[in-house]
Amino acid sequence: MIIMKTKFYYYISILFLCLCHVSCEDFLEETNKSGLTTDPFMKTKVGIESALNSCYSGARTFYGQEDGFGMTESGTDLFLRGGDNKANQLADYTIDLNGSQSTIGNVWKNLYLSLSACNQTISLLPSEVLTEAENKSFEGQAKFWRAFYLWLITETWGDVVLNTEPITGAVTEAHRSSVEDFYKVIFDDLDVAVNQLAPGKSTDGRITQDVAKAFKARACLTRACATGEASLYAEAAMLAKDIINSQRYSFYTDYSDMWDIANCDGGTNKEAIFSINYTNSELENNAFDATATNSGNKGIVDFVMKYDKEAGMERDVLNARPFQRYMPSRYLLQLYNENIDQRYKVTFKDAWYANKNPLSESDLKVYPLMATGDTAIYIMKTAATDSQKVWASKRYRLLDVNDVYTSEGKAILRSQFVEMHKFADPTAVYNQDWCQRDAFVIRLPEMYFIAAEAMLQTNKQEAVDLMNEFLMKRAIPSKENDMRITESELTIDFILDERARELCGEQIRWFDLKRTKKLVEYVKLHNMDAKDNIQEYHMLRPIPQNQLDAVTNKDEFTQNPGYTK
Structure with a gap:
């Protein structure tokens, strides 16, 4: 499914972006050379x-993309640097994590370009060529996207540049706005979206009131954690429960159906609320x-381990x-109890089957009892038992947890590991590095997590009831009672663990740890690559150096604290 309903509208939208495209120094030197607000078209x-x-369009530069995964999943407690990681600075918080890091520069540029597109669109509204209903819908959608991009910007970089008007001339100075000012615009825009968009599940990629409510619930919880405002916690819980109680979304009985490629379209997936198409x-x-x-969703390849140089294996579509x-x-792997929880065996892949036919002499020399179609890697x-090791020794490569990690969790092997597999697409073309899978930004489980966290201090029993309602949906049949928790077990750490089990890889973890002020603590405990490097100032990302170099007010607009050139 696509956002633009025809190729004609798709290419017209690209034409618009080309007209309002920011320069190589993006918003700091942007000039509205096209005069879009007066162009007859x-x-x-x-x-x-x-x-x-x-x-x-801008959401496709971040969600389901390597830059986005690097900014949100790498450098957390859940993922370590793989064998061909391209941004070790983000993964390990090394000394060279600074304004010259390319991923950060790419994301900054694309988010401000996306913000510019929203501001240009809002400036065209209301319009006499649209009906009253169209004006309201268009404004609601555009303001939702502006709020969304502003949230990503301020939660990533803090009190940076807040643009809410189209650029009308060359910009040579940059001025900071507070995070509080960002959130004022975010909440005002989301209120417009909630009030002017129709309720309902988004079936065509368009923003609906449901999407706006779900994202506002996330934004309210994020801001509540920073300010402690009870009203924001209450609103987060109310909005999340509105979505839950709408009965427009439901859980798959079999968790594997959630990630089946047949259900990859957010418009038809029962749990998807907000998707990038x-x-x-x-x-x-x-x-x-x-x-x-x-161009497409890169989740199909970014988490895949190097299997194709192993005995009995060659690269194919399935793997x-x-x-x-x-x-x-x-730590992430050990969070799951696969004896009661459906999610481990669906989320991860731990076995690869020999796909060479026939097997080569060198394959059989290593594993004389290996057979095509049988296990090649497990x-x-x-920890493996001695009998498991003996059995495997002539049949397949066996690696246990102690072969891959030290007891503290540092990676020994970085190219062979249990891989996160829920983004797989068995229908993709051979050797393709992208797929058709929609990137799910918000799913139904997050509404349960938001409501439970928001009610922790005010209505803990209802929070427990909500969490148990969710947990039983993820239980292996007949193990529902084993998944239930008591009131004493529901803590912020439990909620973060549950978010990890459910949402790993879905580009929210860095924001979750930052929001709960657990980023430094959790990375030091569970990410042995980064534990000695991470500091409190890493709760914000560095401003791209080319932005700092481009401004004329360099004494005023300076790098975020802690970072060097």
């Missing part, structure tokens, strides 16, 4: 529709470059391209 209905469509067409997956290739950017931490999250 932008006063037509098609022009305004294309402007609105452009607001959607991808298709099996490269050109329809592009963000800002209409001619780019290899995907082994980019090995991120490997699960020992990686355990526990």
Whole structure:
């Protein structure tokens, strides 16, 4: 499914983005060279529709993309640097994590470009060429996206530049706005979206009132954790429960159905509330470059371990391209009790089956009893017994948890590991590094987590009841009671553990740890690559150096605290 309903509208939206594209120094030197607000095309209905469509495009530069995974999953307690990680500074918080780090520069540029598209679109509204209903809907959608991009910007960099108007001339200075000022705009925009958009599940990728409510619940909880405001906690709980009680979303009985490629479309997936749409067409997956290739969801390859050099194995569609950017931490694997919880065996892949036919002489020399179609690699999250090792020695490569990690959790192997597998696409083309799977930004489980956390201090029993309602849905049949928790067990640490089990890889972990002020604590405990490097100042990312170099007020607009050039 795609955001733009036809290729015509898709290319028109790309034309709009090209017209309002920020320069190589993005917002700091941006000039509105096209005069979009006076261009006759932008006063037509098609022009305004294309402007609105452009607001959607920027999300594809972050969700389901390597830059986005690096900013949100790498450098947390859940994922370590894989064997071919391209951003070790983010993964390990090394001394060279600074404003010159390319991933951070890419994300900054794309988010401010996305913000510019929203501001340009909002400036075109209301319009006499649209009906009253269209004006309200278009404004609600555009303001939702502005709020969304502003949230990503301020939660990543703090009190940086807050743009809410179209750029009308060259910008040579940058001025900081407080996080509080960011949130004022975020909440005002989300109120417009909630009030002006129709309720309902998004079936075509468009923002609905449900999406706006769900994201506002996340934003309220985020801000409540920073300010302690009881009203924000209450609103977060209310909005989350509104979505839960709408009965428009439900859990799959079999958790494997949640991630089955047949259910990868957010418009039909029962648990998906807010999704970034991808298709099996490269050109329809592009963000800002209409001619780019290899465009789509990269989750299919970024978490895949290097299997294709092992005995009995060769690269194929089923196992995907082994980019090995991120490997699960020992801590993440040990969070699951696979005897009662459905999610471990669906979320992770620990066995690979010999796909060479026939097996080569060198394969059989290593494992004389190996057979095509039988196990070629088995990686355990526990310690192997002597009998398991003996059995495997002539049949397949066996790695147990102590082969992959030290007892403290430091990686010994970085190219062979239990891989997070829920983003797989067995329908992809051979050797393709992207897929059609929609990137799920908010799913139904998050509404349970938000409501439970927001009620921890005020209505803990209801919070426990909600959490148990969710947990029993993830239990292996007949193990429901084993998944239940008591009131004393429901703590912020339990909620974070549950978020890890459910949402790992879904680009929220860094924000969750920052929000709960647990980032430094959890990384020091569970990420042995980063534990000696991470500091409190890493709760914000460094501002790209090219932005600092471009401003004329360098004494005023300086790098975030703690970072060097």
